[in-house]
Amino acid sequence: MDSKASAIAPQKQHHKTAGIQAIEGKDITSSKTGKSELAAPEDLSKYVQNTSKQYTGDASENKKLGISNPKESADSLISKFGTSVSLNVNEQLSGAVDHVVNGNRGLQESSVDHEKKTSEYGSVKGSSVSAKVSDGASSLAKTSGSAKISDRADLVQSGKSSICRGSTSSDVSDESTCSSFSSSVNRPHMANDLRWEAIQAVRAKDGVLGLGHFRLLKRLGCGDIGSVYLSELSGTKCYFAMKVMDKGSLASRKKLLRAQTEREILQSLDHPFLPTLYSHFETEKFSCLVMEFCPGGDLHTLRQKQPGKHFPEQAVKFYVAEVLLALEYLHMLGIVYRDLKPENVLVRDDGHIMLSDFDLSLRCAVSPTLVKSSVVESDPLRKNPVYCVQPACIEPPSCIQPSCVAPTTCFSPRLFSSKSKKDRKPKTETGNQVTPLPELIAEPTDARSMSFVGTHEYLAPEIIKGEGHGSAVDWWTLGIFLYELLFGKTPFKGSGNRATLFNVVGQPLRFPEAPVVSFAARDLIRGLLVKEPLNRLAYKRGATEIKQHPFFEGVNWALVRCATPPEIPKPVEYEKIPSPASSAGEKAGHHMSIPDQKGSGNYLEFDFF
Numbered sequence: 001m002d003s004k005a006s007a008i009a010p011q012k013q014h015h016k017t018a019g020i021q022a023i024e025g026k027d028i029t030s031s032k033t034g035k036s037e038l039a040a041p042e043d044l045s046k047y048v049q050n051t052s053k054q055y056t057g058d059a060s061e062n063k064k065l066g067i068s069n070p071k072e073s074a075d076s077l078i079s080k081f082g083t084s085v086s087l088n089v090n091e092q093l094s095g096a097v098d099h100v101v102n103g104n105r106g107l108q109e110s111s112v113d114h115e116k117k118t119s120e121y122g123s124v125k126g127s128s129v130s131a132k133v134s135d136g137a138s139s140l141a142k143t144s145g146s147a148k149i150s151d152r153a154d155l156v157q158s159g160k161s162s163i164c165r166g167s168t169s170s171d172v173s174d175e176s177t178c179s180s181f182s183s184s185v186n187r188p189h190m191a192n193d194l195r196w197e198a199i200q201a202v203r204a205k206d207g208v209l210g211l212g213h214f215r216l217l218k219r220l221g222c223g224d225i226g227s228v229y230l231s232e233l234s235g236t237k238c239y240f241a242m243k244v245m246d247k248g249s250l251a252s253r254k255k256l257l258r259a260q261t262e263r264e265i266l267q268s269l270d271h272p273f274l275p276t277l278y279s280h281f282e283t284e285k286f287s288c289l290v291m292e293f294c295p296g297g298d299l300h301t302l303r304q305k306q307p308g309k310h311f312p313e314q315a316v317k318f319y320v321a322e323v324l325l326a327l328e329y330l331h332m333l334g335i336v337y338r339d340l341k342p343e344n345v346l347v348r349d350d351g352h353i354m355l356s357d358f359d360l361s362l363r364c365a366v367s368p369t370l371v372k373s374s375v376v377e378s379d380p381l382r383k384n385p386v387y388c389v390q391p392a393c394i395e396p397p398s399c400i401q402p403s404c405v406a407p408t409t410c411f412s413p414r415l416f417s418s419k420s421k422k423d424r425k426p427k428t429e430t431g432n433q434v435t436p437l438p439e440l441i442a443e444p445t446d447a448r449s450m451s452f453v454g455t456h457e458y459l460a461p462e463i464i465k466g467e468g469h470g471s472a473v474d475w476w477t478l479g480i481f482l483y484e485l486l487f488g489k490t491p492f493k494g495s496g497n498r499a500t501l502f503n504v505v506g507q508p509l510r511f512p513e514a515p516v517v518s519f520a521a522r523d524l525i526r527g528l529l530v531k532e533p534l535n536r537l538a539y540k541r542g543a544t545e546i547k548q549h550p551f552f553e554g555v556n557w558a559l560v561r562c563a564t565p566p567e568i569p570k571p572v573e574y575e576k577i578p579s580p581a582s583s584a585g586e587k588a589g590h591h592m593s594i595p596d597q598k599g600s601g602n603y604l605e606f607d608f609f
C-alpha cells in the first residue's frame with residue numbers, strides 16, 4: 001500500500017524550544033524558539049549554483065555564503081527545581097513549569113553544570129577511544145559481516161559498531177580524532193550502497209569532499225542547531241540529507257557542544273534504523289553532516305494522513321518494534337536518546353524507519369558487569385562459559401563506547417542464573433523463534449543526568465521532577481509514542497505546557513474508549529508509563545523485557561528489518577525538483593525561501609512525492 005508521504009516538514013507539533021538552564025546559579029543561555037535562521041538557503045543555493053559546476057576543492061569559497069544571524073530568544077529558564085528530590089512534587093513542579101517555554105509541545109533543555117563538565121570530559125576522552133576502537137572495528141567487521149538476517153546478526157552488528165567509532169570521514173574537520181577513512185566495510189548492512197562509492201570517487205578525484213560538491217535542492221526543515229537540505233552529490237544522482245550548521249551561530253548560542261554530541265553520536269552508529277553519516281566536513285563558516293535522506297517524511301506527518309489520525313495496530317507494532325531495536329542499540333552504546341517522538345522518526349524510501357536528531361542525547365559510559373548465564377550445556381557455542389554484559393553507568397560519562405571487549409561472547413542463548421525454567425516466558429511470547437533469543441543487556445539505567453530535556457508531552461516524570469534520569473526515560477517515551485500512534489494523541493496533554501507537566505507527574509494513565517485497541521497494547525503502555533522508573537517495564541533488562549511482551553507476539557525480531565512495512569513512500573522524482581543550477585534556478589531559489597523560524601507554518605509545500 002503506497003502512501004503519499006511527503007518529506008517536506010509541515011509545521012511540527014512537537015517542535016522544540018530549547019533553553020539551557022543553569023541550576024544553582026550557573027551561567028544561563030536560553031533560546032525560546034531555538035529555531036534560528038542558521039543558513040539562508042537563497043544564499044546557499046546561489047553559492048551552490050556558482051560552485052557546483054566549477055568546484056576546485058577550495059574550501060575558502062565557502063566564505064561567500066551569507067548566513068543570517070540566529071534569532072536569539074529572550075526566554076530565560078532559570079529554575080531551582082531538580083536540585084532536591086525531597087521537595088513536594090507540586091511545589092517542585094510548580095517551580096519547574098514556571099519556567100517552561102510556552103509553545104506547542106516545546107522542548108526544554110537545561111543542563112546542570114556537571115553534565116557540561118562530563119560532556120567535555122567525554123570529548124577529550126574521545127580521541128583515545130577513537131583511535132583504539134578503529135583498530136578493533138576492522139578485525140571484528142570480518143567476523144561479523146556474514147550472518148545478516150538473524151538476531152545474532154543484529155547483535156553482531158551492534159557489538160561491532162560499539163567499537164567502531166569514526167567510520168565516516170571528516171574532510172575538513174576541527175576534530176582531529178576523526179578517522180580519515182570512509183568505507184562501507186565498517187557498515188556491513190550498507191555494503192552495497194552506491195552512495196559510499198560516489199563519495200569515495202569524489203575524494204579520490206579532488207582529495208576532499210566539500211560543500212561545493214553538492215547541489216542543494218530543497219530545504220527539508222530547520223532544527224535548533226541547523227537546517228537540513230535535500231542535496232545531490234553533483235552529477236551522481238546520489239541524494240543525501242545535509243545538515244548545515246553555522247559555526248558562528250552555534251558558538252554564540254552556546255550550542256557547539258550539542259552539535260558536537262550529535263556529530264560524534266552519528267559517527268558511531270551503524271544500524272539499519274539509525275542514520276548513516278556519509279561524511280562530515282567543515283568550511284570556514286559551516287559544519288556539514290551528510291546523511292541518508294529519508295523521503296517518507298516523519299511519523300507525525302504520516303499519522304495525520306491516517307484515517308482518524310491514528311495508525312492501525314499492526315502498523316504501530318511495526319514502527320514501535322523498529323524504534324525499540326534502535327533504542328536497544330543506542331543503549332548498548334551507552335546513548336540515552338531522550339527525544340523520541342513521532343517527528344523524529346523518519347521513514348526511509350523502503351518504508352522502514354530511521355530515528356533522527358541526536359543533539360539532545362545523553363552519552364554515558366557503560367561499564368559491563370558479567371551476568372552468568374545458566375543455559376543449556378549442550379549448546380556447542382558454550383564450550384566456554386557464556387556471559388552477558390550488564391553495564392553499570394558511571395559518572396562522569398566518559399565516552400560512547402561500552403567497554404565490552406568481546407561482544408561476541410554474548411551471542412548465545414542465555415537465561416540468567418536466577419531464573420528457573422518455570423519462570424521463563426512461554427515461547428509464544430517471543431514469536432516464531434524456536435530457540436531462546438540471545439539477550440544482551442546493556443542498559444545505561446544508572447546514568448544520571450539532571451538535564452531538563454525533552455518535549456513536554458513526552459517528558460518522563462523523573463525529568464520533570466528533576467530527580468536525575470537514565471535510560472528508563474527512553475522507555476517512558478516509548479510508551480507515550482506507542483499511545484500516540486494508537487490513539488492519535490498523547491496521554492497527558494493539558495491545556496498548556498504547565499498543565500501537561502502536572503498531568504505527567506500527577507495524573508493517572510487513562511485510555512480513550514475509541515479507537516479500540518488490544519488489551520496487550522494497553523498493557524504494554526501501562527508497563528512503560530509507570531511513573532516510578534524503578535518499577536517501569538524494561539528498567540532491569542532493557543529492551544528484552546519489552547520484546548517479550550505479548551503485544552509483540554509473533555514478531556520475529558531477527559527479521560524485522562526484512563518485514564514488509566505498512567506503507568512505502570512513492571519514489572521521489574528527483575529530476576522534477578527544480579534545479580538551482582538550471583535555467584529555472586531563480587524559480588528554484590524562490591521555492592527555497594525559508595520561514596523565519598521553525599513552526600511558523602511558512603514552509604513551502606513543495607510536494608514532489
Ligand SMILES: Nc1ncnc2c1ncn2[C@@H]1O[C@H](COP(=O)(O)OP(=O)(O)OP(=O)(O)O)[C@@H](O)[C@H]1O
Nearest residue numbers: 009220221222223224225226228241292293294357
Ligand atoms: N535524513 C533526513 N531525511 C529527511 N529529512 C530529514 C532528515 N534529517 C532531518 N530531516 C528533516 O529536517 C528537519 C530538521 O531536522 P533536525 O534534525 O535538524 O531538526 P529537528 O529534528 O527539528 O531537531 P533539533 O531542533 O533538535 O535540531 C526535520 O523536520 C526533519 O524531518
